[in-house]
Amino acid sequence: MASATLTSLRKPPAIVTRFGALALFLLGWEAASRAGWISAFIVPPPSEIYNSFEMLFVQEGLVDAFLRTFGEAFAAAGLGSVIGIAVGYLLHRSKLAGLAYTDWVAAMASAPLVLLYPLFLVVFGRNSATIVAMGVVGCLPPIILKTKEGLDGVKPVLLNVGRTYGLTPWRQFRMIQFPAALPTIFNGVRIGLLFAIINVVGVEYLIVFGGLGQMISDLGDRFEIAAMFGGIVFVILVSVCFFFITEKIETWLLSSK
Template sequence: MSKASRGPNALAFAVGIGCLVVFLLVMEALIQFGFVNRFIIPPPSEVAMSFERVIVEEDILHRFLLTATECLTAGVMLTVFGVIGGVLLHRFKLLQQACETWIAAAASAPVVLMYPLFLVIFGRSAWTIIMIGFVAALPPVILKTLEGLSDTRRVLVNVGKSFNLTPMQSFWKILFPAALPTIFVGIRLGLIFALINIVGVEFLINFGGLGQLINELAERYDLAGTYAAICFVILVSVVFFMSLERIERWLRPAH
């Protein structure tokens, strides 16, 4: 991301927030005066008021924890299998040459569309959601692990050789620590992919946490509640991405 967007000055930040507030006020006026149909777009004030109702009545904490648990499970799985996959590809060059392009192609494949297949295999359960998140997010973790290990500075590897380190020692003392920041970039990407797919599949199969909440509210035609729930999911996603970014920045200076 650019410096401009990372460290916005106070005025630009205020203009950004101001434009958002003005937009909401204009929408409120347009809806209140009947220029926009309130049965299609509810007034922002109504959406804001329905936040409390959605949080209290829809047991949002439980739903949030459910989605978070699914994300965490998929995250642990993709970290373990993704990093191991990347290490194996790095260790066995022939395997890397044979499979790297396939994994790159899998990264651009619309894996989430396989959700009906996962429904058949795992049933309408949390495992369908977790497995979709896992499979869709696995390629970036494998590829970034491989990239991190392959890009380790030659001089570091040679220092290890001059100390007669065993391959195992060389891996744990040199390769893995040097590749860790890049591996974390892969895990961060994987977790973002996993969250997107998990919430998406929850919505599509009407099962689980936050995604299901949006679907239920939409099916009840609770428009203000639907908008509030969407805002809540966006908020959760943004906080999640920002936290991952902070952790990544915190990890980087150490290397």
């Protein structure tokens, strides 16, 4: 406790330094861009990017694009979580299936599955279904792997306590295995979200259809570089929202145990 107080006396709180560093970075960027040290055409100053937001809102339909991308990524992650946790549980439950297929799922995690989008495009058509499907494909492997890892890592002593109380397999899962594995499972869901967002925006960008991905592609093609940076800032905002929501859900789940 004493050392913590000493540290806090020596250094400002991390959050102050963090926003100070961010402000310094933005100021340096603004100065470098204005002074011509970096090309203002390729990397416009932050003030110009900020000014482009009005155009993004009024002319480019930013709110609709944002909601669309957010909705697609969330739908993909939700669907992916249901399927992924079920498959992860099965791979944990059946040791043989786990031995046989876990390596395959791991290989899938690093396989460029997003390249399958032309197939999905022909099957589902050029619409949101293709984009959501690609999001699901992207988020499944980490959710499956982390669910299995979490369930495998439950301490034997906890399971033995459950057995001592004569719990049924379902109650053993609900009261012991799942809560104990929850942090790891949620870690998987978070990585899954990351992959879902990447796939959703990536496919939107590649097929020039849908929300923020399409918008950034259009702006890039028209060399509206400042507005394009603005679009990228909003993509970051989508990610922040996802992290915030999953963090809240995680806290709620852990506190309700």
